[in-house]
Amino acid sequence: MNDDLIIKTVDLTKSYGPHVALNKLNLSVPKGATGLLGPNGAGKSTFLKTILGLIQATEGDGTVLGLDIRTQGDLIRSRIGYMPEYDSLNPDMEAIYQVKYSGELLGMNPIIAQARAHETLQYVGLGEQRYRTIGSYSTGMKQATKLACALIHDPELVIADEPSNGLDASARKYMIETLNNTVVTGKRSVLMASHLMDDVEQVCDNFILLHKGKLAAQGRIADLKAFDREIEIHVWGGASRLAEAMEKAGLSVRREGRVMRILHQDEDTTHTILKCAADVGAQVRRMHEYEASLEDLFLSIMENLGYDVKSSDDLLASPAQARKVDAPEHMGGGAA
Ligand SMILES: Nc1ncnc2c1ncn2[C@@H]1O[C@H](COP(=O)(O)OP(=O)(O)O)[C@@H](O)[C@H]1O
Ligand SMILES: [Mg+2]
Known part of the structure; x- marks a missing residue:
């Protein structure tokens, strides 16, 4: 395996009944910080849950840190930190114990988990409030607690699903700075899903754009700046x-x-x-x-890649073209 790849999928497909949420995704994600972009319903959360082995892929395969998403979900989840989109916290618990508990679930020794819980809560800016019950927290504090839970075992890869969702400006800024720190100072890899270009831009070097369960484009954020x-x-x-x-x-x-x-x-x-x-x-x-809106950006990307696309629907009507803009070959993808 290419050591610089943290995630690789081959024809990864996930259907919910008749609804195809992920459609033959061929993705290669390099080390570093990657933003998973796409409008609501694009399949971002489904993608993250599938590669973590939390939900079973309908077809196709994938690896995270070289581990098989179909059979090694437990191992994957012990190596990565996952900050889910939904509220995963117990409102009656004090933050310190919630974070410690998430470490214990991963098999950490309780004393070490406790020490790490203090450290991670400090890191996400909740040092002073760590003995308060989560029910008394603001949305920003809850999101920070979820991040602390994800960081408890000092994972090499952090996967965050809409980390700044619902946050006010200052909480959002703090969350983005913390994620940025994790990448720049902590030298960890981050994969963050967001429908907000702005947030991704501040943390990530690379982006993946999903659209209706398909890979629309992938590349370096710096290359998007000109459109932006x-x-x-x-x-x-x-x-x-x-x-x-x-x-x-x-x-x-x-x-x-x-x-x-x-x-x-x-x-x-x-x-x-x-x-x-x-x-x-x-x-x-x-x-x-x-x-530029995500749609504008999307169309600009297509144009830049040399495709004559009038709207995103055009692209979807033409699977052969969609395949051509699949993950570029130099990133290990299945560019046709
Ligand atoms: N548990 C589910 N059952 C049925 N459909 C689902 C379920 N979860 C997501 N979907 C559908 O799959 C598509 C992708 O959803 P999701 O992965 O949540 O997108 P995103 O995170 O990009 O907003 C959407 O059309 C959504 O309605
Ligand atoms: Mg989502």
């Missing part, structure tokens, strides 16, 4: 003059009538736009950073 950041302006009077002036100033402009999108090159881009507008006497009525 544009400034949209609405111009009143002198739109053509402004477009021309901005291009002369070295900006990359996409124009549709009065609406223009300018590639965000650096922190001076906004200033340059406004200066050009002042120079040619055009009025910028609205200006905002344009964030």
Whole structure:
């Protein structure tokens, strides 16, 4: 096995009755931090549960850390830390005992589990509140407790399902920073599922995009950045003059009538736009950073890969094309 791969699946399929939630996924996940992206219902949680052996694959095979997902689920779960999407905590338990208990379930000696519970709760920012019952915790604190449970045995791979779901801005920031620490300082691998591009971007180097149970794209997040950041302006009077002036100033402009999108090159881009507008006497009525939606991103990826795809449905109507954008060969995938 390639030592740099932590997860590999071959034609992995999971059906819930007639509903195909994972459709012949051929994935190779390298060491490091990977974001599992996709809209709700794409199959992210199903994928994670299947590779952990928590639910049985309908067809296909896979390995996690070289272990068979069909027969070695217990071993896999002892080597990785899993932070599930659903609420897995006992509201009547004090956090310290809940975290200790999750270590004991993995076969840790109770004294070591207790010591580690103190450490991990400190690590996720709950050091002061560790003797409170979980029922009295905020959502952010519960999510942090789930992360502490996942980290109790110091796993080499952490799998987190929507870790920042339902959190307010500050709890979300803290969760993302903690995951980032785990990768950067702790040198652990992380696979995090999220429908939020932003969160994934802050923690992960690589992404996997699932769409309706299929692999839509996989690659490096850095390669997505170009699609991600544009400034949209609405111009009143002198739109053509402004477009021309901005291009002369070295900006990359996409124009549709009065609406223009300018590639965000650096922190001076906004200033340059406004200066050009002042120079040619055009009025910028609205200006905002344009964030590509997942769908936009998805289409951009396809386009970038050289496919003429009008919408994600087109892609799905054409399985041969979908296979072509399966995991790239250099990542060990089944690119056709
Ligand atoms: N236990 C289940 N029984 C039947 N259908 C399910 C079950 N779990 C998930 N699904 C369906 O499988 C698809 C993928 O769901 P899920 O893996 O939860 O997606 P995601 O995590 O990307 O939002 C969805 O259409 C969902 O409705
Ligand atoms: Mg999910």
